[in-house]
Amino acid sequence: MTTLTTMMKMPALSGVNKRTYALWTAAVLVFAFLYVPLIIVMVYSFNDSQLNAEWVGFTFAWYRKLFSDQEMLNAAGNSLMIAVVASAVATVLGTMAGFAMHRYKLKLLPLLVLTPIAIPEILIGVSLLIFFVMLNITLGLVSITLAHIAFCIGFVAIVVRSRLSGMDESLTEAARDCGATPFQAFRLVTLPLIMPGVLAGALMAFTLSIDDFVITFFTAGANASTLPLQIYSMIKIAVTPEVNAVSTLLMALTLFLIIVASKLAPSALRSSS
Amino acid sequence: MNKAPSPPSLLPPRSTPASGRLARWLISGPPLVYLLVFFAIPSLIMIFASFRYAGDYGGLDPIFDAAGKLNLTFESYTRFASDYIYTAIFLKSLMYALITTFCCLLMAYPVAILIARSAKKYRDLLILLVILPFWSNFLIRVYAWMIILGPQSGLTRALNYVLGLIGVQPVTLLFTAFSVIVGLVYVHLPFMVLPLYANLEKHDPALLDAAQDLGASAWQRFWRITFPLSLPGVYAGAALVFIPALGIFAVSDILGGTGGMMIGNVIKQQFLETRDWPFGSVLSIVLTAAALAVAGVAVLASKPRRQG
Numbered sequence: 001m002t003t004l005t006t007m008m009k010m011p012a013l014s015g016v017n018k019r020t021y022a023l024w025t026a027a028v029l030v031f032a033f034l035y036v037p038l039i040i041v042m043v044y045s046f047n048d049s050q051l052n053a054e055w056v057g058f059t060f061a062w063y064r065k066l067f068s069d070q071e072m073l074n075a076a077g078n079s080l081m082i083a084v085v086a087s088a089v090a091t092v093l094g095t096m097a098g099f100a101m102h103r104y105k106l107k108l109l110p111l112l113v114l115t116p117i118a119i120p121e122i123l124i125g126v127s128l129l130i131f132f133v134m135l136n137i138t139l140g141l142v143s144i145t146l147a148h149i150a151f152c153i154g155f156v157a158i159v160v161r162s163r164l165s166g167m168d169e170s171l172t173e174a175a176r177d178c179g180a181t182p183f184q185a186f187r188l189v190t191l192p193l194i195m196p197g198v199l200a201g202a203l204m205a206f207t208l209s210i211d212d213f214v215i216t217f218f219t220a221g222a223n224a225s226t227l228p229l230q231i232y233s234m235i236k237i238a239v240t241p242e243v244n245a246v247s248t249l250l251m252a253l254t255l256f257l258i259i260v261a262s263k264l265a266p267s268a269l270r271s272s273s
Numbered sequence: 274m275n276k277a278p279s280p281p282s283l284l285p286p287r288s289t290p291a292s293g294r295l296a297r298w299l300i301s302g303p304p305l306v307y308l309l310v311f312f313a314i315p316s317l318i319m320i321f322a323s324f325r326y327a328g329d330y331g332g333l334d335p336i337f338d339a340a341g342k343l344n345l346t347f348e349s350y351t352r353f354a355s356d357y358i359y360t361a362i363f364l365k366s367l368m369y370a371l372i373t374t375f376c377c378l379l380m381a382y383p384v385a386i387l388i389a390r391s392a393k394k395y396r397d398l399l400i401l402l403v404i405l406p407f408w409s410n411f412l413i414r415v416y417a418w419m420i421i422l423g424p425q426s427g428l429t430r431a432l433n434y435v436l437g438l439i440g441v442q443p444v445t446l447l448f449t450a451f452s453v454i455v456g457l458v459y460v461h462l463p464f465m466v467l468p469l470y471a472n473l474e475k476h477d478p479a480l481l482d483a484a485q486d487l488g489a490s491a492w493q494r495f496w497r498i499t500f501p502l503s504l505p506g507v508y509a510g511a512a513l514v515f516i517p518a519l520g521i522f523a524v525s526d527i528l529g530g531t532g533g534m535m536i537g538n539v540i541k542q543q544f545l546e547t548r549d550w551p552f553g554s555v556l557s558i559v560l561t562a563a564a565l566a567v568a569g570v571a572v573l574a575s576k577p578r579r580q581g
Binding site for chain 2: 019023024026027030031033034035036037038040041044051052053093094096097099100101103104106108109112113115116118119120121122123124126127128129130131134146147149150153157182207211213214217218228231232235236239243247250251254255258262
């Protein structure tokens, strides 16, 4: 059968190659479309010119300017603080949600976990704005953090649930048969087994939080700024290559986190996106 | 994954139903409460806000007026229905989102096929290559196109040089509908590649071999086998691209200039500049309804059909 197919294919072999060639060309063009813009930003962050147009010469000036920009440093500090707190809380709550969704037949929780991922972000942003203002919660670092936790829970829950569904149930069963309480079985058997998923979820929540612009934009108020908000105002008001420098640093940080996350749970990244 | 139901245990039940229910509430309770408070309730409040009057200084008017009567109205809804400007912007946003979805599909297909047909050991790497740009900050990715499409960029100057040779007036690329679509496609492309790949990966190559043995050309094999079988992936990807593309405001804000307004920009304007929250809420509700309708259609369409 196989030989028959192979024989039939023989005359069309050059055609096959041509098609594969076309497929490769199209795919390479798409990958170029994906990567060229980011490479341009990185390259221009070292360009010794005010304009993002021609290559003039190599410089670290934009990075030096960045590290003496107090507003930018404050924003970076805020972003970091929010991301640490939000990802920690979202990881705990998201792990519980993922575990509950795996273990029990629930209706409301999966709906509440998945809808925030499925609807346009702007809706979460504006509804939280109304909510915080109505409750007289001052817009700022606290409101941003509360909002970030809300949209990160779902992503952590999905990663944890996918890790749990790949896990051998009999291990927990065995622990329970040996007399472990449900809590002991979870802490000593299940949790260590799903730990890579939990850590990947935590890193994902951290990245999402540090990168979020839309929801932060509506929940930040006038006095708190984060890195994305700062980048946005720089793009809107006056574009200098300083934006390229901060972008390059942020890309490097994200790349680092992604590499760590993909080492922890190679499949977690795919199932989440 | 094999999920055979576990055989009935011979041991006595480990926990009484009551303690099981307690554990269930202890585990699912905290995330449930958090999402109720910070997602469900705010969404309901937004629906409620759409029936209220705008306050004199922005935000919302008190619920009860001076006489103690309920202060609710359909005014914002009738305004949306009667003011053609907002409907037009909404239709334009739908159009942009549709074009974006179509372009994403065209670009994602070859990549998804390539990944699905490449050797297993390269697949993870190729997928990572698709996701990686998506993980860098969204604003940076949009801003990168500001550089590429800007009037001083190499691309614009080269294009206008060529156009000049054939006697066509110079064109601007940035702050046009074109630049908005490029930005929208760029930001959403991975959302199309991943579900398409997940679908294509499951296809049985024997079907293509069989079609070839029966004399089908490459084009026939694609249109009559690969494409129809990939439709669930296409629908899923289309929903994942269309819904966020519809509600986005940052791309049109940065790459669209003054004429590039989408519905997201109007919502942002109503909440932060005009401060007409009830009307902003109406626009948000219309947007949600459109998004959910698209998601619903995609879910229905991607359900596997019964063999008939």
